[in-house]
Amino acid sequence: MTDIATEESLVPTDPAGGDDREASLWGDAWDVLRRNPLFWISAVLMVLFVVMAAVPQLFAPNDPSAPGACDLNNARLGPSAQAWFGYDLQGCDVYALTIWGARSSILVGLFTTLVTVIIGVSLGVIAGYAGKWVDTLLSRVADVFFAIPLLLGGIIFMYTFPTPTNSGLSETALYFLIVFKVTLAMAILGWPGLFRLMRSSVMQVKPQEYIQASRALGGSPLRIIRRHIIPNAFAPVLVVATIDLGGYIATEATLSFLGIGLQDPAISWGIAISSASQLGYIVAAPHMLLFPSVFLSLTVLAFIMMGESLRDALDPKLR
Amino acid sequence: MGKYIVRRLLQMIPVLLGTTFIIYMMVFVLPGSPLDGKCGERPCPDAFVKKFEEEFNLDKPVLLRYLLYLGNLFRGNLGTNFYGNSVLDELRQRFPTTLELALIAVFFIIVVGIGLGVIAGIRKGRFADHLITVTTLILISMPVFVIGGLAQMVFGLKLGWFPVTATDGTFNQLLLPGMVLASLYIAYVARLTRTSLIENLRADYVRTAKAKGLTRGRQVGLHALRNSMIPVVTYIGLSFGGLMGGAIVTERIFNINGIGFFLYRSITQRDGVSVVGTIALIVIVYLFVNLLVDLLYGVLDPRISLD
Numbered sequence: 001m002t003d004i005a006t007e008e009s010l011v012p013t014d015p016a017g018g019d020d021r022e023a024s025l026w027g028d029a030w031d032v033l034r035r036n037p038l039f040w041i042s043a044v045l046m047v048l049f050v051v052m053a054a055v056p057q058l059f060a061p062n063d064p065s066a067p068g069a070c071d072l073n074n075a076r077l078g079p080s081a082q083a084w085f086g087y088d089l090q091g092c093d094v095y096a097l098t099i100w101g102a103r104s105s106i107l108v109g110l111f112t113t114l115v116t117v118i119i120g121v122s123l124g125v126i127a128g129y130a131g132k133w134v135d136t137l138l139s140r141v142a143d144v145f146f147a148i149p150l151l152l153g154g155i156i157f158m159y160t161f162p163t164p165t166n167s168g169l170s171e172t173a174l175y176f177l178i179v180f181k182v183t184l185a186m187a188i189l190g191w192p193g194l195f196r197l198m199r200s201s202v203m204q205v206k207p208q209e210y211i212q213a214s215r216a217l218g219g220s221p222l223r224i225i226r227r228h229i230i231p232n233a234f235a236p237v238l239v240v241a242t243i244d245l246g247g248y249i250a251t252e253a254t255l256s257f258l259g260i261g262l263q264d265p266a267i268s269w270g271i272a273i274s275s276a277s278q279l280g281y282i283v284a285a286p287h288m289l290l291f292p293s294v295f296l297s298l299t300v301l302a303f304i305m306m307g308e309s310l311r312d313a314l315d316p317k318l319r
Numbered sequence: 320m321g322k323y324i325v326r327r328l329l330q331m332i333p334v335l336l337g338t339t340f341i342i343y344m345m346v347f348v349l350p351g352s353p354l355d356g357k358c359g360e361r362p363c364p365d366a367f368v369k370k371f372e373e374e375f376n377l378d379k380p381v382l383l384r385y386l387l388y389l390g391n392l393f394r395g396n397l398g399t400n401f402y403g404n405s406v407l408d409e410l411r412q413r414f415p416t417t418l419e420l421a422l423i424a425v426f427f428i429i430v431v432g433i434g435l436g437v438i439a440g441i442r443k444g445r446f447a448d449h450l451i452t453v454t455t456l457i458l459i460s461m462p463v464f465v466i467g468g469l470a471q472m473v474f475g476l477k478l479g480w481f482p483v484t485a486t487d488g489t490f491n492q493l494l495l496p497g498m499v500l501a502s503l504y505i506a507y508v509a510r511l512t513r514t515s516l517i518e519n520l521r522a523d524y525v526r527t528a529k530a531k532g533l534t535r536g537r538q539v540g541l542h543a544l545r546n547s548m549i550p551v552v553t554y555i556g557l558s559f560g561g562l563m564g565g566a567i568v569t570e571r572i573f574n575i576n577g578i579g580f581f582l583y584r585s586i587t588q589r590d591g592v593s594v595v596g597t598i599a600l601i602v603i604v605y606l607f608v609n610l611l612v613d614l615l616y617g618v619l620d621p622r623i624s625l626d
Contacts, residue, residue: 143330144337147606149560151567152598159586159594160345250462254568257464259587277468277572286472293465301460308456 025235025314032313039309045302052099053106060096064267079287088272088288097272098291104256104268105299108182109249113241115187116194121237123191124198125225129206139199146192150251157185158260175266182261186248197240201233235314239307246303253296269296323617331610338602339392343385346595371592374398392603397596400585406596410578417577419490420569421562423497424504428555432505436512436551441539443517451513455506463565467499467572484574496573500565504558511554515547522546549620556612560605 033039052059088094127138161181205211205228214224255261256270264271269292276288363371379387391398397406439451458466474495475483485492519525520543528538566579574580578597585593 140333141337143334144341147334147338147609148341148602149564149605151564152560152601155567155582155586156342156345156595156598159591246460250460254462254464254564257462258567258571258583273464273468277464277471289468289472293461293469297457297461297465300462301457304460305456 029235029310029313033309036309036312038305039313042302042305042309045298046306049102049106049299049302052102054103056100056103060093060099062093062096064092064096064100088276094272094288094291097267098269098295100267101269101272101292102295102299104179104262104266105249105252105296107179108186108252109245109303111179111183112186112190112248112252113245115183116191116244117237117241119187119191120194121198121230121233124195125202125229127195128199128202129221129225129229131203135199138195142192142195145189146196148189150186150189150247151254153189154182154185154251154255155258155260157188158182158255175262178262178266182252182255185255186251190244190248193244194237194240197236198233201236202229205229205232235310239311239314241307242310243304243307246300246307249296249303250300269293324614327610327613327617331606335603335606336389338606339389339599340385342595342599342602343388346591370399392599397600398592400590400592402590406593407600409581409593410597410600413577413581416493416575417566417570417579420493420497420500420566420575420577423490423493424501424562425555427498427501428504428508428558431501432508433512433548433551435505435509437516437539437544439509439513440516440520440547443513448513451509455509458502458506461502462568463499463503464568464572466502467496467569470495470499471572486574486576492573493575496569496575499572500562500569503565504555504561507558508551508554512547512551515550516543519543519547549616552619553612553616556608556615559608560601563601563605 057063088097123138123142127135158181211224211228214228219227252261253268253270253273256263256268257274259274261270262268272292273289273296276292395407397410399405400409435451435455439448442448471483474480481495482492485496516539520539522543525538525543528542533541563579566577567582568579569575570577570579571583578601582594582597584590585597
């Protein structure tokens with residue numbers, strides 16, 4: 001049944017009614033999305049995790065990093081009625097840690113995606129629209145950044161800019177400084193994908209008649225880009241950015257796991273999993289490993305699944 | 320074909336210069352001493368600072384320094400860390416273990432990944448297809464260190480099917496880490512194979528094969544699958560960079576004394592020369608692997624080298 005709906009979206013409608021066609025693409029996409037259970041699952045998960053990141057008090061009233069929140073007497077105790085997910089090494093409630101850990105992941109994921117979209121889309125439009133040497137230059141620069149694997153480049157970046165310790169910064173300032181660093185590290189290496197996507201979609205659209213017409217009617221390049229080129233490339237950028245967001249969350253957690261992303265006292269799933277995955281603790285306290293792992297994977301899953309549902313709905317050719 | 324090879328080689332040069340330049344700039348030129356907090360817990364000993372400055376020509380102008388660094392890099396000189404060991408020697412010692420781990424991973428990627436992809440592709444829209452699509456989606460969502468930790472807990476400790484750690488790096492011990500390392504790429508390769516196969520099964524030449532009366536097995540195996548493998552082979556080649564990243568995590572979890580573990584240990588011991596040298600080497604090798612894959616792509620699909 002979904003096939004029928006998407007088949008229709010491929011049929012070109014009246015070429016004069018540009019706006020009509022756009023509306024029907026999104027209308028059709030919504031029809032497909034509405035019937036896709038994976039879309040609803042990922043939407044619910046996404047909302048849940050974003051709310052968790054914004055107001056963790058809603059789920060776990062006590063901030064686990066507050067003084068006196070952890071009791072060493074409880075160290076490594078398993079799940080119980082008081083603490084559903086058990087306690088960690090310091091005797092902190094794993095449930096509270098897991099809930100409060102969502103913030104770092106979501107913040108880093110959203111910021112990184114935002115920065116890569118801004119850099120990738122604007123440079124992509126410039127390269128595709130200007131062509132000639134501008135395009136060559138930007139494309140070669142993008143090649144260079146594309147060639148460095150995200151995790152390895154992230155390690156070098158995080159490593160060569162050590163965070164100042166005992167610099168008199170408040171804990172919150174330090175936290176945002178590290179979040180900013182992780183974001184920057186991944187954004188610098190992450191933009192070329194969107195750049196290439198945007199560039200090729202501009203180059204595809206540019207020679208079309210309606211762009212020529214707009215130009216003949218005296219439309220400025222800025223207007224053409226805003227009214228015709230950006231709306232045209234919006235769908236694929238949205239899809240790729242959503243899937244990438246999941247990847248950035250996973251990479252941030254990996255960097256924290258390796259000890260060069262977020263660091264104690266910041267609360268993050270990567271740090272929690274890292275301290276839980278010492279061999280002795282896996283045996284003695286598997287709950288310490290299990291719960292943050294599940295939450296992290298579900299968050300990544302939510303974004304990737306959302307991206308794929310959007311892709312299936314917006315671009316039936318890719319299916 | 321000859322023209323294509325030359326063109327690819329020429330395109331490689333700016334990328335190679337660019338990547339090494341970025342790494343170099345990050346480490347040696349940006350504000351802050353390249354040795355700040357890079358000698359473990361204590362400040363670097365004076366003798367090492369002096370040797371380091373000499374080795375990396377810190378007294379010369381930036382561009383000249385970079386060129387000298389590049390020359391050293393291509394002669395295989397990755398520097399000496401503050402323990403007085405040559406980084407290249409450290410890596411050379413551990414290379415066989417990581418290679419073995421990577422080969423085991425690639426074996427699983429090829430056999431399991433392509434196998435699952437073919438099953439999903441020829442049974443498109445049926446139960447097996449949905450099962451494989453959902454399973455691979457879940458695999459993709461689990462970072463390597465999560466899969467590694469869980470696999471170690473379940474298969475190593477609870478069920479006891481595999482050795483828990485791989486300190487000696489024997490084949491038996493590397494089996495589980497290899498699977499963990501492969502898991503993400505198994506999922507990607509399965510999905511890519513599926514998409515590619517479905518696309519090719521719709522192609523005219525497969526219809527022709529069917530019209531000639533070939534069996535389903537020959538249609539798929541002989542005609543469709545061969546063409547579907549082109550993007551898959553490329554992808555497996557390109558996954559090298561990711562595999563090396565995954566190796567850092569896998570080797571840390573399973574205590575494997577390979578290049579990844581060396582890198583992890585260097586990070587925690589704040590051994591700057593080793594971290595930078597190792598990553599620079601991996602990135603360069605990665606670029607050459609990409610080049611090889613691109614050339615192979617040209618051989619597999621002659622259409623590529625014509626444009």
